[in-house]
Amino acid sequence: MKTAQAGTLESMDCLVTASEAEKGKGIFITMEGSNIARFRDSILKTAKTTLQEMGIKDVILSIQYNGANDIVLKARVEAAAKALIGGDN
Secondary structure, three states: OEEEEEEHHHHHOOEEEEEEEEOOEEEEEEOOOHHHHHHHHHHHHHHHHHHHOOOOOOEEEEEEEOOOOOOHHHHHHHHHHHHHHHHOO
C-alpha cells in the first residue's frame, strides 16, 4: 500500500499520513492527540474540505494532532495527499 506523510510531531503542528484506499471506499480519517476531543469537528471539516477541493474521493488519512491551526492542518493534508498521488501542483 502506498503512503505519504507531511508534518512533524512538534508542538503546534501535526503529522498527516495519507494512504491509498480502494476506489469507491470514500474518505476515512483517524485522529490522535491530546486536544482531539475538543477540536474533532473542526479538524474533520478542514481535512475533508481540503481533500474534496483537491478532487480526492478515496483516501485513508491519519492525523496526529499537536495543536496545529487550520492553515497548518490544511497545508499538511494537501502536502500528504499530493505526495500520495504524485502531483507537484
